[in-house]
Amino acid sequence: MATTHRPKDPQRREKIIAATLDVIAEHGIAGTTHRRIAAAAEVPLGSMTYYFSGMEELLTEAFMLMATTVSRRYMEIMDAATTREEAREAVVEVITGDIWETPRTLTLSYELYAFSIKNERVREVIRHWMSQSRVAIGRHFDPMTTYALDAAVEGLTIHRSFQPEITRETVREIVDRLTREDEPPARL
Structure with a gap:
């Protein structure tokens, strides 16, 4: 062509x-x-x-674009929540909704994680992405629950890509169990 x-x-x-x-x-x-x-x-x-300057720079820039795009959508979903119950449902939506449901997004995230193993700059992109995720979740949950939910988002999206039997209802129950004992974050 x-x-x-x-x-x-x-x-x-x-x-x-x-x-x-x-x-x-x-x-x-x-x-x-x-x-x-x-x-x-x-x-x-x-x-x-x-x-x-080379393929490494180009791949890094591309993964930065992906992380920014996904992070922006993640924040929109979490920021729309105004109650604790809406925040729980927002986490369920992040895990089961349109952010991760496409094979393209899953493929790109797997490639991103694999590439980051040997690329410190891309690891920094991932750390920033995870930090942004925790900020979005942390507006609604205490710090320990925030870490647990952030890990659940990462883990459950991977598990769901291999195990379709993990339904939205299953994810909702997991999120409910993780948030049952948390305390609301202090407002500044």
Whole structure:
């Protein structure tokens, strides 16, 4: 497929980053190449080295975009809760709703975690992402419950991808059990 040269494309860098996520979702990190990304972004191959120093930088930027996008949606769901019961239901929605339900998002998250093993900058992206998750949850629950719920979000999304018998009702019961004894966080 021939690519079209667009001399004045101010969004080219962002298009490349977004296309990188598409390529990772389809081919995994091992199958992600500059050529595939350029084709998916419909940019000249030379754009890859113009905008990025190498594949590691590009993968890191792509995972940062993914983490920011997912984190934003996570925060929206948690911030919409105004009562403790709504906060519990928001956690259930984060686990079972549209954030993680797509094979693409799950694939990207698995690739992200695997890539972070050997990449400190990506580990920092994950730490920031987890921190943001805890901030969103912590608005509604005490610190220990917040950590437990954050771990439950991560773990249950993985388990649900392999065990479809873990239903929304099962997740709701787990969240209820984790939050039964917590104390409301102090308001500043």
